[in-house]
Amino acid sequence: MPMIEFENVSKWFGSFQVLTDVSLSVAQGEKIVVCGPSGSGKSTLIRCVNALEPYQKGRITVNGVHLTEDLKTIHQVRAQVGMVFQSFNLFPHLTILDNLTLAPMHVRKVAKADAEERAMTQLHRVRIAEQAQKYPGQLSGGQQQRVAIARALCMEPQVLLFDEPTSALDPEMVKEVLDVMVSLAQQGTTMICVTHEMGFAREVADRVVFMDAGQIVEQNTPQEFFERPQHPRAVDFLSKILSH
Amino acid sequence: MNETSLSWRQTLFNGKVNTLITVSLLASLVWFAWNFLPWAVFNAVFTADLEACRAARGSGACWGLIEEKWKLIVFGRYPFEEIWRPIVASIMMLAACLVMSQRQWWTPLILFSAAGVIALSVALMIGGFAGLSSIPTERLGGLALTLLLAIVGNILSLPLAVALALGRTSNLPFIRVVCSGFIELVRGVPLITVLFMASFMFPLFLPSGMNPDVLLRVTGGLILFSAAYQAEVIRGGINSVPRGQIEAAQALGMSYWLIQTKIVLPQAFRVVVPPLVNSFIAIFKDTSLVTIVSMFELFGSLRLALADPQWRPFFIEGFIFVALIYWVFCSAMSRYSRGLERDFAVARR
Numbered sequence: 001m002p003m004i005e006f007e008n009v010s011k012w013f014g015s016f017q018v019l020t021d022v023s024l025s026v027a028q029g030e031k032i033v034v035c036g037p038s039g040s041g042k043s044t045l046i047r048c049v050n051a052l053e054p055y056q057k058g059r060i061t062v063n064g065v066h067l068t069e070d071l072k073t074i075h076q077v078r079a080q081v082g083m084v085f086q087s088f089n090l091f092p093h094l095t096i097l098d099n100l101t102l103a104p105m106h107v108r109k110v111a112k113a114d115a116e117e118r119a120m121t122q123l124h125r126v127r128i129a130e131q132a133q134k135y136p137g138q139l140s141g142g143q144q145q146r147v148a149i150a151r152a153l154c155m156e157p158q159v160l161l162f163d164e165p166t167s168a169l170d171p172e173m174v175k176e177v178l179d180v181m182v183s184l185a186q187q188g189t190t191m192i193c194v195t196h197e198m199g200f201a202r203e204v205a206d207r208v209v210f211m212d213a214g215q216i217v218e219q220n221t222p223q224e225f226f227e228r229p230q231h232p233r234a235v236d237f238l239s240k241i242l243s244h
Numbered sequence: 245m246n247e248t249s250l251s252w253r254q255t256l257f258n259g260k261v262n263t264l265i266t267v268s269l270l271a272s273l274v275w276f277a278w279n280f281l282p283w284a285v286f287n288a289v290f291t292a293d294l295e296a297c298r299a300a301r302g303s304g305a306c307w308g309l310i311e312e313k314w315k316l317i318v319f320g321r322y323p324f325e326e327i328w329r330p331i332v333a334s335i336m337m338l339a340a341c342l343v344m345s346q347r348q349w350w351t352p353l354i355l356f357s358a359a360g361v362i363a364l365s366v367a368l369m370i371g372g373f374a375g376l377s378s379i380p381t382e383r384l385g386g387l388a389l390t391l392l393l394a395i396v397g398n399i400l401s402l403p404l405a406v407a408l409a410l411g412r413t414s415n416l417p418f419i420r421v422v423c424s425g426f427i428e429l430v431r432g433v434p435l436i437t438v439l440f441m442a443s444f445m446f447p448l449f450l451p452s453g454m455n456p457d458v459l460l461r462v463t464g465g466l467i468l469f470s471a472a473y474q475a476e477v478i479r480g481g482i483n484s485v486p487r488g489q490i491e492a493a494q495a496l497g498m499s500y501w502l503i504q505t506k507i508v509l510p511q512a513f514r515v516v517v518p519p520l521v522n523s524f525i526a527i528f529k530d531t532s533l534v535t536i537v538s539m540f541e542l543f544g545s546l547r548l549a550l551a552d553p554q555w556r557p558f559f560i561e562g563f564i565f566v567a568l569i570y571w572v573f574c575s576a577m578s579r580y581s582r583g584l585e586r587d588f589a590v591a592r593r
Contacts, residue, residue, distance in 0.1 A: 050494075051494075052494065052495065075497060075499075078494065078495060078496070078497040079497050081495070082496075083492070083495040085491070085492060089486075089491065089492035090489075090492075091489060091492075091493075091507055092511070093511050093514065103498060106502050107496065107497045107498055148492075151492075152495075152496075
């Protein structure tokens, strides 16, 4: 059974169709990189997985749960799916530790001591444990993003979604975040990552999915995709991305 | 020259225009002091001597009015034998406010206890239990009544204001319409109208025989009015919280209420401290409107005091005294607000 299944999914923003008949199957432990020009619907695609965006046609199934507009299915899905955002979205009025323990304590009803222990483990994992008592505003972008990853991991998700996690970072901080993501990938987490970092895609992805104008235009292994792109729009996109 | 402290030349006398403005303002201040101080201080009469006051009329202030009438102004028509009750009650209420103002004590237990103390002080003033004689609420007055109305009105309106703000930003259409309608209705009429309606029309809607006390009706009106304005202020704060944080909280599986209480409202409140305290200060002074329903708070009591024909000519001194009292409380709230903003700015960055 696939971990995530999109079956002929279409989505509209008002009268503008942003996803057209998208079908995608993600197996457990698979690492998918979604790429494409801006406006192609890549972010919308992954935001549909954890119900941040509703969809109008088709069917999305996450770990056996059919995702609908019903709050019950939404909560069931969100309990298993973690997300890391382009703009980190840490809670600025809480310390790093509180950022991480908030959800486990209040959603999973974990005891405070256990939640803090879990949080420190994840902070060690992303190599930022010494910043636990600071506030997000006191950290750099790369550090904040690593905290955001740790925060998602504290809820022990089956799937991790990444929405352009390094696009808002200064170039020298991109590597520290990508390193964390690579180590996560090596530990067997199912990941869907929207990114422009093609080096990361080559290193980690099992499959590269190329989207354009709301449709999945091409999907292949990274090797095949980068060296022998089939679709003309993929060829065009790669020539623009890889040429600077 | 030291860069962190600017000299007079750099600030007040910096260029022709600034110098001109400074000089004119200084001149006005000197002229004002020259005319005001003799009247207010040098030629003034400080004792409650009616003859001396009359003699000094026009050239000197009669602060004796204060000595003569201060009990009426501060306590209203409260029976003098029981005067300890509004004194103790006012001190209790102010102490409770001080406790509630300390951030480090913002736990549910302490806040509820402070609210309980305020309720107790109101009960103390009204009496009717534990051997305390029952004082009809019409006798409450003066500064004690102003404090009661302002404190109860401002504090009890906050939970209602939060509910209205959340309701107005809700996704559920019925709740949103009801809350918006209420806010716009109340904001669309002057406070005087709300008090008038609360006092005279409200009993008409109740089953006959039920006649809630005038103090209750007036406080209720004040609370509704205050809540409508505070709701809009809080809603501004709610809207200022970046949408991305709410999405992150949703992605973590947090429910609507969890998100509001842990993420949105804490940040919203930090941001709206200035306009919210502004609202508190305005309501504090708006309590003077309850004279329309024959409750004699600070300003109303002054007018009662001035009803005395012998002391009526010295109304200016009375107004200055009352204005000073308002100023003391309002500027205290203002200073507190600035302190709070500084605290939050440090944490927020």
